[in-house]
Amino acid sequence: MAQEEINKAVSGEYNLGFEIDIETDVVPPGLNEDTIRFISKKKEEPEWMLELRLKALKKWQQMTEPTWGHVEYEPIDYQSISYFAAPKKGPESLDEVDPKILEAYKKLGIPLEEQKQLAGVAVDAVVDSVSVKTTYTEELNKHGVIFCSISEAIRDYPELIKKYMFSVVPMTDNFFAALNSAVFTDGTFVYIPKGVRCPMELSTYFRINALNTGQFERTLIVADEGSYVSYNEGCSAPTRDENQLHAAVVELVAMKDAEIKYSTIQNWYPGDENGKGGIYNFVTKRGICAGDNAKISWTQVETGSSITWKYPSCILKGDNSVGEFYSVAVTTLAQQADTGTKMIHLGKNTSSTIISKGISAMKGQNTYRGLVKIGANADGARNYSECDSLLIGDRCGAHTFPYLESKDTKGQVEHEATTSKISDEQLFYLRQRGINEEDAVSMIVHGFCKEVFSQLPMEYAVEAKALLELTLEGSVG
Amino acid sequence: MKTLEIENVHANIGEKEILRGLNLALEPGKVHAIMGPNGAGKSTLSKTIVGHYDVEVTEGDIRYKGKSILDMEPEERALEGIFLSFQHPVEIPGVNNAYFLRMAVNAKRKHEGKEELNAAEFLREMKKYLEMLGMKADMISRSLNEGFSGGEKKRNEILQMLMLQPDVIILDEIDSGLDIDALRAVSEGINMMKDGKRSFLVITHYSRILDYIKPDYIHVLKEGRIIKTAGSELVAQLEEEGYESIEEEA
Numbered sequence: 253m254a255q256e257e258i259n260k261a262v263s264g265e266y267n268l269g270f271e272i273d274i275e276t277d278v279v280p281p282g283l284n285e286d287t288i289r290f291i292s293k294k295k296e297e298p299e300w301m302l303e304l305r306l307k308a309l310k311k312w313q314q315m316t317e318p319t320w321g322h323v324e325y326e327p328i329d330y331q332s333i334s335y336f337a338a339p340k341k342g343p344e345s346l347d348e349v350d351p352k353i354l355e356a357y358k359k360l361g362i363p364l365e366e367q368k369q370l371a372g373v374a375v376d377a378v379v380d381s382v383s384v385k386t387t388y389t390e391e392l393n394k395h396g397v398i399f400c401s402i403s404e405a406i407r408d409y410p411e412l413i414k415k416y417m418f419s420v421v422p423m424t425d426n427f428f429a430a431l432n433s434a435v436f437t438d439g440t441f442v443y444i445p446k447g448v449r450c451p452m453e454l455s456t457y458f459r460i461n462a463l464n465t466g467q468f469e470r471t472l473i474v475a476d477e478g479s480y481v482s483y484n485e486g487c488s489a490p491t492r493d494e495n496q497l498h499a500a501v502v503e504l505v506a507m508k509d510a511e512i513k514y515s516t517i518q519n520w521y522p523g524d525e526n527g528k529g530g531i532y533n534f535v536t537k538r539g540i541c542a543g544d545n546a547k548i549s550w551t552q553v554e555t556g557s558s559i560t561w562k563y564p565s566c567i568l569k570g571d572n573s574v575g576e577f578y579s580v581a582v583t584t585l586a587q588q589a590d591t592g593t594k595m596i597h598l599g600k601n602t603s604s605t606i607i608s609k610g611i612s613a614m615k616g617q618n619t620y621r622g623l624v625k626i627g628a629n630a631d632g633a634r635n636y637s638e639c640d641s642l643l644i645g646d647r648c649g650a651h652t653f654p655y656l657e658s659k660d661t662k663g664q665v666e667h668e669a670t671t672s673k674i675s676d677e678q679l680f681y682l683r684q685r686g687i688n689e690e691d692a693v694s695m696i697v698h699g700f701c702k703e704v705f706s707q708l709p710m711e712y713a714v715e716a717k718a719l720l721e722l723t724l725e726g727s728v729g
Numbered sequence: 730m731k732t733l734e735i736e737n738v739h740a741n742i743g744e745k746e747i748l749r750g751l752n753l754a755l756e757p758g759k760v761h762a763i764m765g766p767n768g769a770g771k772s773t774l775s776k777t778i779v780g781h782y783d784v785e786v787t788e789g790d791i792r793y794k795g796k797s798i799l800d801m802e803p804e805e806r807a808l809e810g811i812f813l814s815f816q817h818p819v820e821i822p823g824v825n826n827a828y829f830l831r832m833a834v835n836a837k838r839k840h841e842g843k844e845e846l847n848a849a850e851f852l853r854e855m856k857k858y859l860e861m862l863g864m865k866a867d868m869i870s871r872s873l874n875e876g877f878s879g880g881e882k883k884r885n886e887i888l889q890m891l892m893l894q895p896d897v898i899i900l901d902e903i904d905s906g907l908d909i910d911a912l913r914a915v916s917e918g919i920n921m922m923k924d925g926k927r928s929f930l931v932i933t934h935y936s937r938i939l940d941y942i943k944p945d946y947i948h949v950l951k952e953g954r955i956i957k958t959a960g961s962e963l964v965a966q967l968e969e970e971g972y973e974s975i976e977e978e979a
């Protein structure tokens with residue numbers, strides 16, 4: 253079939269491209285000790301935090317940006333970025349939230365108002381780096397669950413922060429993690445006490461909002477012994493011309509018998525068909541199963557950003573602990589994604605599952621990079637990996653780089669990979685049955701992603717499906 | 730009025746001309762069988778009618794219920810009631826068979842201004858046919874045609890035909906690869922669709938299926954043209970003497 257038809261089918265205009273105009277309190281561009289002091293002061297942080305930040309800055313200044321990712325982009329000028337922006341008004345209740353923000357949520361289909369009534373979804377909405385509203389705190393308090401912004405946590409729970417922050421992702425872990433450690437402006441902290449099953453899905457919606465402002469979120473989730481939490485992170489961003497850097501860090505700690513389920517829908521501005529104007533998304537996400545029988549699942553649906561560099565990982569330290577990674581990454585236009593996971597097996601009888609689904613269309617480039625590492629003491633470790641790529645059209649690409657490091661001959665590792673193309677014959681078959689091209693493409697794509705979508709919480713799965721439709725087929729007609 | 734009129738159609742696949750001035754008219758309520766040697770252009774003819782991307786019509790016209798369809802998209806032709814059972818139905822992993830079929834049925838209903846069927850109504854409708862076609866329940870919950878045996882794929886095509894209730898039904902070697910029971914079941918399905926208005930175009934190499942579905946006309950397609958049209962008595966002659974014996978009629 254005609255190549256243009258395919259292109260038309262997959263080049264949905266970015267549907268969430270609108271900008272909120274809130275007065276922001278922005279620090280001038282540049283990164284030095286003064287910037288760090290400014291941020292720390294703005295956040296009313298204790299001295300020890302400032303010192304940690306300054307230490308991270310020093311380390312970062314000695315590091316160089318990694319070049320090994322299968323992505324290409326213009327060099328980032330770190331001195332031209334503004335490292336802090338906060339809405340000026342500090343609303344105390346929902347009524348005080350800027351109507352424009354509420355409006356933006358409506359456009360995204362996630363009005364806060366409705367969410368309050370929704371079956372138990374608490375929202376810690378982060379607009380431009382500062383938490384605007386936390387709901388359901390009381391219900392959570394009853395169970396002893398802490399769900400607050402990281403800034404509050406630094407002030408109110410210094411012991412927990414000192415103990416766990418940087419414990420999974422050390423500040424020197426990588427270039428972007430070091431940068432984040434120095435300049436992170438907000439994010440979320442969650443603590444689930446021993447034996448508590450968190451009574452609701454927790455979720456944070458991030459939005460990048462002020463022009464030319466890097467976003468440096470930091471999330472820390474600690475699930476104490478025998479607890480359970482499901483956390484959802486979803487993003488979208490307004491259309492803009494400037495490239496925007498996003499370097500978040502997420503740390504998860506699951507103690508003995510605890511389970512953390514972390515789901516992400518990422519839909520940042522991908523840039524135009526030449527890759528101009530999109531978000532650069534360099535994220536470090538890592539979890540540790542610190543105790544026996546702990547479990548961490550990462551589920552992600554990535555449709556946005558012009559460049560994504562992201563490897564949610566699990567350190568399986570406790571015996572019998574379980575790590576899972578379910579991912580759908582879509583690249584269209586000129587998007588580039590280099591994603592994957594690392595499963596580090598340290599404990600005995602640990603097991604991990606990796607299901608990665610890459611979809612490339614137009615000029616999109618999708619790279620899977622996965623590492624399965626089996627330590628010397630990880631007797632009985634098991635891994636199953638499946639990496640499937642789906643190509644739409646013939647100008648896009650998929651690349652798979654699985655790495656295996658095994659010190660234990662008793663480990664059991666299985667890897668399967670497929671690359672398929674939506675064939676003209678498949679599309680024709682569906683069209684001959686009266687299904688239009690748009691629906692035909694989306695049917696095949698949904699089928700391809702089914703295993704991953706089924707891991708998402710229900711409402712989130714619906715959202716993910718809709719998002720995929722928008723991304724891949726907005727403008728056929 | 731004829732349901733489908735194919736008039737002096739020349740059609741290429743790539744650079745090669747496959748159909749070379751083909752004429753054929755389908756009558757309402759009639760079963761037209763097409764026979765002809767391998768590579769004669771039978772599948773190309775069926776692809777041409779449904780608007781397959783591979784085929785380029787360079788001359789002539791195809792009219793459906795009096796209107797030219799050459800400019801219509803494949804899905805429009807389908808929604809208007811033209812159905813092709815493919816010689817080789819393609820496998821579509823991940824797409825649930827029942828889900829797909831319901832989408833197709835509802836797309837057609839919507840096109841006709843009817844209410845869409847909900848899941849329960851759809852299942853009730855479909856169950857009627859599953860048993861008749863001897864299809865196992867799991868085939869409907871599996872991915873579309875994925876891993877289906879040759880015969881299972883053909884039954885699945887017939888199931889779709891029964892559910893979609895098209896007006897022009899093109900069956901490209903529906904009988905190839907069917908066991909005896911399946912052939913009987915599939916023929917029964919086809920016969921159920923005869924209502925005095927629908928037209929059938931049945932492409933086959935064998936007389937067996939024709940014994941069941943009783944064609945009104947036999948057309949011989951050779952080198953891209955219909956070279957002879959006769960009644961069902963022609964089948965015996967063809968089986969006896971092969972295609973060599975057939976002379977093009979003036």
Ligand SMILES: Nc1ncnc2c1ncn2[C@@H]1O[C@H](COP(=O)(O)OP(=O)(O)OP(=O)(O)O)[C@@H](O)[C@H]1O
Nearest residue numbers: 742743747765766767768769770771772773774783
């Ligand atoms: N996609 C294609 N590319 C090149 N040639 C093709 C293509 N499709 C069909 N052809 C050629 O067109 C001619 C007619 O093929 P067609 O499939 O219509 O034959 P047929 O009459 O259906 O034969 P059979 O009885 O074997 O099914 C053959 O020579 C075939 O090789």
Ligand SMILES: [Mg+2]
Nearest residue numbers: 771772773816
């Ligand atoms: Mg054929």
